[in-house]
Amino acid sequence: MEMYLDNSATTKPYPEVVDIMIKSLTEKYGNPSAAHRKGLEIEKDIKDIRRNIARTIGAKEKEIIFTSGGTESNNTVLRSCAEIYGKRKKHIISTKIEHPSVLNTLEYLEKKGYKVTYLEVDEKGMISEDELRNSLSEDTLLVSIMYVNNEVGSVQPIKKLVNIVKEFDNEIIFHTDAVQAYGKLDIKVPSLGIDFMSVSGHKLHGPKGIGFMYIKDGVRINPLVTGGGQESNLRSGTENTPGIYGLGKAVEITFADLKGHISEMERKRNLLKELIEEKIDGLKINSPENGVCHILNISFEDIRGEVLLHYLEQKNVYVSTGSACSSKKKGSHVLNAMRLSQDEIEGAIRFSISEMNADEEIKNAVDILCESVDELRSIIRLRK
Ligand SMILES: Cc1ncc(COP(=O)(O)O)c(C=O)c1O
Numbered sequence: 001m002e003m004y005l006d007n008s009a010t011t012k013p014y015p016e017v018v019d020i021m022i023k024s025l026t027e028k029y030g031n032p033s034a035a036h037r038k039g040l041e042i043e044k045d046i047k048d049i050r051r052n053i054a055r056t057i058g059a060k061e062k063e064i065i066f067t068s069g070g071t072e073s074n075n076t077v078l079r080s081c082a083e084i085y086g087k088r089k090k091h092i093i094s095t096k097i098e099h100p101s102v103l104n105t106l107e108y109l110e111k112k113g114y115k116v117t118y119l120e121v122d123e124k125g126m127i128s129e130d131e132l133r134n135s136l137s138e139d140t141l142l143v144s145i146m147y148v149n150n151e152v153g154s155v156q157p158i159k160k161l162v163n164i165v166k167e168f169d170n171e172i173i174f175h176t177d178a179v180q181a182y183g184k185l186d187i188k189v190p191s192l193g194i195d196f197m198s199v200s201g202h203k204l205h206g207p208k209g210i211g212f213m214y215i216k217d218g219v220r221i222n223p224l225v226t227g228g229g230q231e232s233n234l235r236s237g238t239e240n241t242p243g244i245y246g247l248g249k250a251v252e253i254t255f256a257d258l259k260g261h262i263s264e265m266e267r268k269r270n271l272l273k274e275l276i277e278e279k280i281d282g283l284k285i286n287s288p289e290n291g292v293c294h295i296l297n298i299s300f301e302d303i304r305g306e307v308l309l310h311y312l313e314q315k316n317v318y319v320s321t322g323s324a325c326s327s328k329k330k331g332s333h334v335l336n337a338m339r340l341s342q343d344e345i346e347g348a349i350r351f352s353i354s355e356m357n358a359d360e361e362i363k364n365a366v367d368i369l370c371e372s373v374d375e376l377r378s379i380i381r382l383r384k
Contacts, residue, residue: 001314001360001361001364002316002318002361003090003316003317003318003357003361003362003364003365003368004318004356004357004360004361005272005317005318005351005353005357005365006297006318006319006320006350006352007203007294007352007353007354007357008102008150008151008180008203008295008320008350008352009205009320009352010148010208010296011202011203011204011206011208011354011356012205012354012356013202013205013207013246013250014205014206014249014250014253015344016109016249016253017136017205017206017207017246017249017250017253020245020246020248020249021207021242021243021245021246023245024241024242024245024246025242025378028041028042028045028241028245028329029241030042030137031238032046032238032239032241033228033230033238033323036275039344040242041106042239045245045248046239046241046244047061048248049244049245049247049248049251051065052248052251052252053212053247053248053251056251056255056258057182057187057188057189057197057214058188058189058190058191059189059190059214060217061207062217062232063189063214063215063216063217064212064213064214065212065213065215065231065232065234065235066210066211066212066231066235066239066240066243066247067210067211067212067213067235068209068210068211068240069179069200069201069202069208069209069210070099070101070177070179070199070200070203070211071101072196072211072213072224073177073199073200073211073213074099074101074102074144074175074177074198074233075101075105075224076213076221076223076224076235077144077175077196077198077213077221078079078092078102078105078106078109078142078144078175079105079109079222079224080220080221080222080223080224081141081142081173081175081221082109082112082114082141082142083222084220084221084222084264085142085173085265085283086114087143088139088141089138089139089141090113090114090115090118090139090141091107091114091115091116091137091139091140091141092106092109092114092115092116092117092140092141092142092143093117093119093132093135093136093142093143093144093145094106094116094117094118094119094143094144094145095118095119095121095127095145095146095148095149095337096118096119096120096121096334096337097125097146097154097332097333097334097337097338098144098146098177099150099177099179099229100175101148102144102146103333104160106118106144110355111181111235117135119131119132119135119145120337121154121337121338122338123160123338123339123340123374124154124288124338125149125152125154125219125286125288125291125334125338126154126156126288126335127145127156127161129157129160129161129164132145132161132164132165133164134382136164136165136168136169136172138169140168140169140172140375141172141173142172142173142174142175143161143165143172143173143174143175144174144175144177145158145174145175145176146176146177146178146179146180147176147177147178147181147185147187147197148178148180148181148184148185148292148295149180149295149333149334150179150180150295151295151297151332151335151350152286152287152288152291152295152297152335152338152350153180153287153291153292153294153295153296153297154287154288154291154292154335155181155185155288155290155291155292156306158192158194159191159192160175161174162174162192162193162194163193165283166193173195173196173219173331174193174194174195174196175194175195175196175197175198176192176194176196176197177197177198178197178198178199179198179199179200179203179211180203180292180295181292182197182199182204183203183204183251183254183255183258183261184262184265184293184294185262185292185342186259186262188215189214192299193339194214195215195216195219195354196213196215196216196219197213197214198213199211199212199213200213200337201228201243201246201247204250204251204254205250205253205254205354205356206243206247206249206250206251207242207243207247207250209240209243210240210243210244210246210247211247212247212255213234215234221234223235223236224273225237246365261355262293263293263346264327264355265293265294265353265354265355266293268353268355268357268359268362269293269294269295269296269353269364271359271362272287272351272353272362272366273296273297273367275362275363275366276298276366276369279367279370280300280369280370280373282300282301282302282377283298283299283300283301284298284299284301284338284340284344285297285342286298286299286338294352294353294354295350295351295352296350296351296352296353297335297349297350297351298348298349299340299343299344299345299349300347300348300349300373301343301345301347302347302377302380302381303376303377303380304346304347304372305321305346305347305348305349306321306346307376308349308372308373308376309321309349311372311375311376312365312368312372315368315372317365317369319349319350319351319366320349320350320352321348321349321350331345331346332345332348334382335348349358354355
């Protein structure tokens with residue numbers, strides 16, 4: 001039995017997603033820009049998918065722009081805001097726990113002369129509203145704060161944060177990276193008041209290489225990719241039609257019963273947590289109590305997360321030590337920002353579940369985890 005508990009890194013596509021993508025590659029392969037029937041039918045399908053996606057977040061159809069996913073959406077928004085507003089203002093506010101696609105883009109902008117404030121987080125991965133308030137200045141052009149952290153699952157109160165920013169200066173742009181939030185929380189953009197949001201398809205059982213940006217009607221943005229003028233001239237290149245069909249199907253399935261999906265994930269995450277707490281001692285739960293429904297980050301005393309990960313992999317249990325993108329680097333920047341000790345950081349494992357994980361799979365995974373932790377601890381404690 002495969003026990004895949006790494007759904008924050010990526011999810012297995014729904015079978016219906018695979019089916020519709022195969023159909024797109026074998027039958028509906030026309031170019032949506034073509035003037036003939038084979039193109040027009042795809043153009044109509046894309047319009048329908050865009051409308052359905054917009055509906056899930058209470059947006060207008062024209063506010064949804066397809067991209068290759070979270071990384072491209074984050075890059076487009078950050079670079080474009082710097083370009084558009086950077087002549088008058090030079091200050092950006094973000095957090096220490098963003099995904100590398102935000103952090104590395106901000107590092108690039110710093111080299112170009114922008115000043116970035118990285119907000120601290122507490123031991124549960126939450127930023128301080130006061131620190132945000134005190135960091136705002138007349139020079140601030142953009143605030144970019146992730147909705148749900150991909151390593152520990154902390155959920156920032158985006159609506160409150162937007163209010164703080166817009167009360168200070170309504171012209172400051174607010175962007176949120178919602179890659180780990182879309183499909184896990186009920187997000188309605190009009191009531192949040194954000195200007196931009198980034199979403200990725202492969203985190204909700206859709207394909208990789210597809211996602212979208214929400215761009216509030218009337219807010220200026222420059223394209224990152226220029227060319228034939230697709231996606232309202234904001235993201236050129238022949239549309240990734242198999243990806244769009246796949247994303248559309250994943251969204252349709254997820255949002256047919258969003259509440260049901262969320263409570264199933266929550267139930268399974270709680271089952272995983274309770275079993276681990278019951279069977280293994282010497283733990284520190286790094287995820288907050290009120291965190292997102294699918295992420296559980298735990299530090300195991302006297303264990304190196306990396307060693308445990310490979311131990312588990314041999315027994316068909318798949319987990320992560322941090323975000324997939326940064327796991328090759330030493331130490332998680334998120335756990336560092338949460339001021340965990342070096343041992344706690346090195347002993348951390350991220351479990352992330354999906355509704356596809358059967359209860360049996362979770363129970364088996366915990367049994368294997370328990371055995372593996374015992375074995376590793378006995379080896380390590382012998383050496384001490
Ligand atoms: C919070 C967050 N932002 C951005 C990304 C990048 O998204 P993509 O893989 O679609 O480029 C990820 C993926 O791991 C993520 O978890």
